[in-house]
Amino acid sequence: MDDTGKPHMEATPAQHESRKKRCKVDPTLELKALKKLKKLKEKHKYKKQKKIIKELTNRVDVLTEAVEKLQKTSLKEKLIPDEKVEEKECCFESEDADLKNPLTIFVEGFNCSFPRDEIRNTLIQHFSSCGEVARVFIPFHCTTGSPLGFAFINMIEDPERALKLNGSCLQGQRLLVTMAVNRDESICYKNRKGCKRCRSAVMKRRLKQFHESFRMRIRLDTNPGEIEN
Numbered sequence: 001m002d003d004t005g006k007p008h009m010e011a012t013p014a015q016h017e018s019r020k021k022r023c024k025v026d027p028t029l030e031l032k033a034l035k036k037l038k039k040l041k042e043k044h045k046y047k048k049q050k051k052i053i054k055e056l057t058n059r060v061d062v063l064t065e066a067v068e069k070l071q072k073t074s075l076k077e078k079l080i081p082d083e084k085v086e087e088k089e090c091c092f093e094s095e096d097a098d099l100k101n102p103l104t105i106f107v108e109g110f111n112c113s114f115p116r117d118e119i120r121n122t123l124i125q126h127f128s129s130c131g132e133v134a135r136v137f138i139p140f141h142c143t144t145g146s147p148l149g150f151a152f153i154n155m156i157e158d159p160e161r162a163l164k165l166n167g168s169c170l171q172g173q174r175l176l177v178t179m180a181v182n183r184d185e186s187i188c189y190k191n192r193k194g195c196k197r198c199r200s201a202v203m204k205r206r207l208k209q210f211h212e213s214f215r216m217r218i219r220l221d222t223n224p225g226e227i228e229n
Contacts, residue, residue, distance in 0.1 A: 142195035
């Protein structure tokens with residue numbers, strides 16, 4: 001008997017055969033299902049690949065655009081000539097800056113509105129009445145090139161005659177003429193606008209002066225016969 005209380009009836013061979021047929025899967029249907037599943041997978045794979053290709057294409061486009069911009073910029077730089085940066089003159093790199101000595105004259109009061117070369121020629125002409133002028137140095141601002149308002153003059157002969165021009169007029173302005181050793185300007189230039197090369201130029205100048213004075217001491221302390229040997 002089964003769970004319902006009814007007597008249990010065993011299935012006949014015909015019933016077993018019928019059940020087997022119902023449970024049996026048609027191979028044709030199974031093959032179709034597999035093909036359909038395969039197509040779905042391929043379709044999904046194609047969509048994924050298509051998305052990746054699109055992203056890569058967009059990246060390539062961005063990179064191409066950036067390269068084109070760089071090429072255009074580079075071409076412009078080649079076509080447009082470089083602007084030459086004007087090299088400013090350094091006050092302490094001037095050869096005349098080294099020539100101050102105990103006989104150097106200090107001059108102040110001349111017109112500074114003219115170019116330095118013109119001021120130099122005017123001073124030479126003015127002091128030539130007292131003898132031959134060896135050199136004229138006009139300190140200036142490195143940043144602008146404008147004079148500081150004073151000059152140093154070396155005369156070939158004794159500077160006493162040149163000192164007599166103190167109080168004389170030059171281009172309508174009265175000059176102050178004195179010995180440079182009596183002035184602070186012979187040591188340092190106050191309120192001067194220098195440049196990056198000033199410090200290096202001053203160090204080189206002092207080193208040069210040291211070597212020259214050192215060689216002079218050796219010559220004075222050494223007998224002529226020792227030098228020849």
